[in-house]
Amino acid sequence: MSGIIAMADASSVLMLTDGAGTNGVGHLQWIGSKVLLMPEWPGVVAVRGPSQFLWALRTHWGVEVPSFDVALARVVEDGQIVEEMHRLHRYPLTEWEIVLAGWSEERQAFEVWDVYGGPIPDFEDHPPLTLRKMVGAMGAWPAPDQDKVEALGLHLKPDKPRPVVETAGLIMLAMRASQQPDPRDPSRGHHTIGGFMQETIVTHEGMSTRIIHRWPDRIGEPINPHGGVNS
Template sequence: MSAIYSLAFQDRIVILSDGAVYDADGVVCELASKVWVAGHAPFAVTGNGNWDLQQCHAEAIVHLASVDTAIDYLEIQLSIAKRRRLDATALANGAGILVAGYSQTKGFRQVYAPFHNLDPRFEPLELVEVEEFSATPMISDAGAAAFERILADLESMGAEFFSDRGADLFEVLRQERTSQPGAAGYQHLVGGHVDLTMVYMEGVATKRLRQWPDTIGQKIRPKQAAPQ
């Protein structure tokens, strides 16, 4: 599972992402960027679910010519997956891929391809165009209230909100303990760092907002955050 939150504005798409990859017991096995950036065109790729499948798709997509050809790739891969008639077990071990970019013909585009059955908001194997996207751990009532209090500043601050308060949003998620598919018990599942990726007409910029002292080989153990 990844913590991803993205939102499209008139002049950019912003993506917040964490950086911890962990096993079924919640033990960190890798600290990595979860956003892949195309070096030659204004688009980026991220995802949630199976980490190996995320990497496989993303590393293929970022070499494509544009966000439009990236979306074409996803449509083809979803069609192949449908023809394979994946069962529930295969879908439960799948990944979701989000592509965000600027198209010369269609403007800013953000699409999500769920190669899994883990999110009831999305039909498995059906491409969907989105303005806002989130893939986060389950959150408690208290966590949801703290999240909403921070998010209340978004309307007045616009896209700049993410630079100023994006890390605070993910600090709330980091405090939550949640389960993951196929694993017993509840773990903290947001860690490593918080990255902000900004997709503009001209290109993509990434900024690290916060670094956490998580360690490979150990579980995520956040310090208690101050009330928001």
């Protein structure tokens, strides 16, 4: 799975993503980008779960999704189509989540929305296959453990605000330190955030993306944020 953080204001959207692809037992299988840039909107799409979702979505959309608002109108149905493609190709069925961030012409605002599906229990406040708008200034998927957030000093006084990228980066570190439950055995957990930290910024004038941090995680080994080569 992946880590995604999004922050939106009146003039831009910031998204941070990691670059780790892990298997069912938490071993790192590959390292790569998990974002799809859509400068024509302008906007960005990120995915948690099967990385093929991004490229299958882009291929399926073709030139028929010229705006962020059109993408929002289609993404739930298109996510189900891509899930069915995975099933037909006999890929392992797993949880997936799509986060879309960009400029809405209809509402004249930068927005962030997400939708999820796959074999995962329903969240009480967000049923599967339904779009949910990020209502605060920031969203994190998955949410990090609160003790990991506090350990990094993110509970400090609000009268000493941090730069936006620094705040998002610290939250990503808290996500990396948190464990995600094994879908086959919820009593077990794995670290799933690693590889690198990628920053993507979307504004009216354009968009940019860069790698702002790399972790020394090794292919074939578990992600270990607490020590050794994977610290």
